[in-house]
Amino acid sequence: MAARSRSLAPGPRATGAGVARFLIVALFIVFVLVPLYWVIITSIKPSSDYLTVPPVWFPAEPTIVHYTAALFSYRGLQGLINSVIIASAATVLSAVMGTMMAYSLARFNTGGQHLAFWVLSQRFLPPVAIVLPIFLLFRSWGLYDTHIGLILAYTFMTLPLSVWMMYAYFRQLPRSLEEAAWVDGLSRWQAFWMVAVPLAAPGVAAAAVFVFIAVWTEFFFALILTSRYAFTLPTIFRAFLGFQGAQYGEACALATTSLAPSIVLGILVQRHLVRGLTLGALRG
Amino acid sequence: MVAPAALLILVLSIYPLLFSMWVNFVNYDFQIPGHDFVGLQNFAQVINDPLAWSSLIVTIFLSLTVVVVEFVLGLALALAMVKTFRGRGVVMSILIVPLFISPVIVGQSWALFLQRPFGPADYLLSQLLGYPIAISWVGETPWVYISIIVADVWQWTPFIFVILLAGLAAIPPHLYEAAELDGIRPLQTFIYVTLPQLAPIILLAITFRLLDAVKLFDIIFMLTGGGPGTATYTTSFYLYQLGFQQFHLSVATAGSWIFLLLLSVVIMVLVRRLLRAEAR
Numbered sequence: 001m002a003a004r005s006r007s008l009a010p011g012p013r014a015t016g017a018g019v020a021r022f023l024i025v026a027l028f029i030v031f032v033l034v035p036l037y038w039v040i041i042t043s044i045k046p047s048s049d050y051l052t053v054p055p056v057w058f059p060a061e062p063t064i065v066h067y068t069a070a071l072f073s074y075r076g077l078q079g080l081i082n083s084v085i086i087a088s089a090a091t092v093l094s095a096v097m098g099t100m101m102a103y104s105l106a107r108f109n110t111g112g113q114h115l116a117f118w119v120l121s122q123r124f125l126p127p128v129a130i131v132l133p134i135f136l137l138f139r140s141w142g143l144y145d146t147h148i149g150l151i152l153a154y155t156f157m158t159l160p161l162s163v164w165m166m167y168a169y170f171r172q173l174p175r176s177l178e179e180a181a182w183v184d185g186l187s188r189w190q191a192f193w194m195v196a197v198p199l200a201a202p203g204v205a206a207a208a209v210f211v212f213i214a215v216w217t218e219f220f221f222a223l224i225l226t227s228r229y230a231f232t233l234p235t236i237f238r239a240f241l242g243f244q245g246a247q248y249g250e251a252c253a254l255a256t257t258s259l260a261p262s263i264v265l266g267i268l269v270q271r272h273l274v275r276g277l278t279l280g281a282l283r284g
Numbered sequence: 285m286v287a288p289a290a291l292l293i294l295v296l297s298i299y300p301l302l303f304s305m306w307v308n309f310v311n312y313d314f315q316i317p318g319h320d321f322v323g324l325q326n327f328a329q330v331i332n333d334p335l336a337w338s339s340l341i342v343t344i345f346l347s348l349t350v351v352v353v354e355f356v357l358g359l360a361l362a363l364a365m366v367k368t369f370r371g372r373g374v375v376m377s378i379l380i381v382p383l384f385i386s387p388v389i390v391g392q393s394w395a396l397f398l399q400r401p402f403g404p405a406d407y408l409l410s411q412l413l414g415y416p417i418a419i420s421w422v423g424e425t426p427w428v429y430i431s432i433i434v435a436d437v438w439q440w441t442p443f444i445f446v447i448l449l450a451g452l453a454a455i456p457p458h459l460y461e462a463a464e465l466d467g468i469r470p471l472q473t474f475i476y477v478t479l480p481q482l483a484p485i486i487l488l489a490i491t492f493r494l495l496d497a498v499k500l501f502d503i504i505f506m507l508t509g510g511g512p513g514t515a516t517y518t519t520s521f522y523l524y525q526l527g528f529q530q531f532h533l534s535v536a537t538a539g540s541w542i543f544l545l546l547l548s549v550v551i552m553v554l555v556r557r558l559l560r561a562e563a564r
Contacts (some may be wrong), residue, residue, distance in 0.1 A: 017470070021364035028361055029378055031438065035397045036381065038404060042396070055404040101289040110286050117555065122297060124495045124551045128520045129540040132527050133300030133307070156296040159289050192285070217386035219502045220520075224528060234388045237506060248402055255389045266384030267377050274450040277383075277443055281488060281558060282450055 043067065043252035050248055066249030067257070076254050079233040083258075086147055086232060087215040090154035095208040097155065098162025099200070103192055105163070106170035107178070116167075123160035123279060127220045135224050145226045153221050158211040161279060165210065168280025169203035170196070206272035213262045233258045307537045314531035326538035335514055336539060339522035346429070346518065347497035350436045351490060357437065358444030358489070365445075366452045380446060382439045391506030394435040395422065422508050425515050432516060435503050440496075444489045451485030452478070491554040498547065519543050 042050075046063050049056040071077040101119075104110040111118075134153060135144070143149030177199065181191040197204070219234040226235065233254070240251040266273075274282050308326055310319045330336050361379065365372070382390065398405045398421035409417040421431045455478065463473045501520040508516040510525070517525070523543065527536030 021367075024360050024364045025375060025379075028357070028441075029375065032378060032382060034408075035393050035438070038397050039393045051401050053407060055407055097289040097292065100285040104285040115286070115290075119293070121551055121555055122293060124547070124555065125297070126499045126520060126540070126543060126547060128499070128501070128523045129544040130297060130300055132533060132537050132540060133304040134296060135528075136307075136312075136533070137300055137303065152292065153296065156292050159293060163289065213384055217384070217389075219386060219388040219505075223505075224524075234386045237388050237392050240392065241506070241509065248396060251392060251396065255392055259385045259389055262384040262386075263381055266380065270377065270380060273380060273383075273446055278447060278488060278492060282447060282485065 039252045040256050042248055043256045045249060047249060066253035070250045070253040070257065074236055074239055074250060074254065075231075076233070076236060076257065079231055079236045080257065082147065082230055083216060083233040086150050086154065086230070087212050089147075089151045090158065090215045091208050091212045093151065093155040094158040094162045094211045095204055098159055098207065098211075099166050099197065099204055100192075101159070102163045102166030103170055103196060106167050107175065107196075119160050119163050120279070123164075127157075131221060131224045138225060145229045145231075147230050150222060150225055150230055150232070153225055154215045154218065157218070157221065158214050161214060161276070162207045162211055164279035164281070165207040165275055166200065166203060166280075168275065169200055169207075173199055206269050206276065209265050209269045210272075210276040213265055216258075216262045304537045304541065307534050308541060310534060312534035312537070314533065322534075326534045327542070329532075329535045330539040330542060335517060335522060336519075338514065339517040339519050342516060343498055343500065343518045343520075346432060346436075346500060347494060350433055350440070350497055351494050353433065353437050354441045354444050354493060355486075355490060357441045359448055361441070361445040362448040362452050365449055380442045383442050383446075385439070387439060387502035388506055390435055390439045391503040394431065394438070394503075395507050398422065398431055423512055425512070428508050428512065428516055431507060432500075432503055435507060436497070436500070439503075440493060444493055447489040447492075448482065448485060451482050451489075454485075455481045487554075488558060491558060495547075495551065495554070 041057065041059065043066055044062040044064065045056060045059040046061055046065075049059050071080070105116055138144040138149050138153075143152070173196070178191045178195050181195045182188070186194065217234065218232075222232045222235045223238075226232070236254060237251070240247055269276070309321060309323060311322050312319055365376070365379075395403075397403045400406055400418070403421075405421065406417050406419060409419075419427050421427050459477050459481065460473065463477050468476070499520055500518045501524065504510060504516055504518055504521045505524075510517045510521050519539075523536050523539050526532050526539060
């Protein structure tokens with residue numbers, strides 16, 4: 001009965017449950033892919049294909065004009081560069097600080113349950129409640145609409161994610177190796193950097209990718225804290241609000257440019273997805 | 285080792301919170317100069333604003349609806365995906381794609397997909413149902429709510445699905461074997477074995493999703509802009525309009541404190557329970 005690998009498609013001995021399973025998964029895949037396909041295919045459609053009935057699903061003459069327009073007329077290129085800089089810097093800062101804090105929480109129980117609870121509760125604060133004072137603070141400190149400002153804001157925003165993912169990871173690692181390192185005369189710092197961090201490297205990498213994706217896709221902070229200079233890719237979509245002209249292709253080209261990197265990264269770390277989504281509360 | 289992270293969190297959360305405590309009780313408005321003490325006037329202004337209440341109700345309605353729909357769909361998907369089959373890896377990769385897309389792009393994509401004359405949604409529905417369909421997806425209630433719910437369900441069903449799938453896979457197989465030996469029917473096995481085993485994971489998934497769902501902003505911003513009129517103003521969108529479009533900063537701050545206090549009750553209860561579950 002228990003063949004190791006079955007086909008999802010109902011075979012000759014299909015049961016009712018088997019058919020239902022197949023239908024649920026197949027319908028949801030269609031639901032996921034159709035709008036996504038529409039956006040990606042529209043990004044390479046010539047404008048003359050926009051409004052035809054029935055809609056064009058395979059453009060006869062694909063074009064890249066919308067990409068050049070999105071990147072150069074809508075400042076997509078600068079947004080892309082800003083997004084890469086800001087997301088990379090925030091990822092490094094968040095991963096380093098988060099790993100240090102997580103190690104301390106996991107090994108020395110720093111601050112006990114209160115510190116842990118405080119960090120975790122940051123994850124659930126509604127951005128709208130904290131962004132207003134941060135906006136005023138940034139204006140008075142000259143951090144408004146700067147890369148540094150947004151990098152700090154995103155490091156802060158993603159710390160609960162990196163701390164909690166690494167906290168769960170360190171608690172799984174046996175502490176005997178570090179204790180052996182202490183016995184050998186290494187300081188706690190040395191034991192951390194030379195023993196614990198290398199052991200936890202896969203966890204750090206996974207946490208870093210999730211932080212990067214979180215920053216890459218974030219909109220609200222960037223909307224409030226930037227304007228003409230340090231704006232990120234997602235904030236450019238404001239330009240398409242209301243749709244006065246036929247900018248469908250540009251909007252789709254920009255969307256495709258932005259979603260491709262994070263989807264590729266996400267699929268690469270999908271083994272760690274459950275841990276990432278639940279801040280390490282649940283192992284995959 | 286805690287210091288750098290704790291310092292940053294302190295500067296960017298405690299300081300702003302203290303600062304906004306002060307803003308709560310003064311005039312802080314880009315249209316009215318000066319910071320005079322105004323007592324509870326900021327709070328009164330929010331509480332007396334009918335839009336604050338209607339946006340709160342829209343927030344509660346939308347977040348509860350999407351969480352219920354996403355839970356039902358996510359559970360169905362998880363049950364369908366729990367056994368291995370050929371091509372499961374590829375199917376898995378497709379199902380989780382929406383999680384890695386910016387919510388702003390999700391809102392933008394659904395706006396493009398649904399809206400006439402450009403979007404193919406009406407055409408597809410007409411073909412499917414066999415008669416012409418012309419729906420104003422973002423211009424009319426109740427369709428506008430359905431559009432928001434569809435976009436949110438599209439993006440976040442995989443969230444609940446992935447968590448529940450991990451929970452299902454962790455249920456010890458001997459429980460099912462025992463149920464089979466006892467001749468228990470599948471539906472009863474589901475009710476008496478699967479659900480109780482899955483309960484803590486369900487709590488976890490719903491806690492995370494609900495606390496994110498109440499922040500609903502990006503999809504509203506791109507898909508409906510709060511409209512038609514103010515029908516789809518959520519609390520986040522309302523406070524954004526108040527603070528950053530009308531620049532009534534102190535009133536918006538008071539409003540966000542009320543929102544925070546309402547939420548913190550939920551956060552305290554749910555997050556404490558999660559921590560306790562994890563400590564075990």
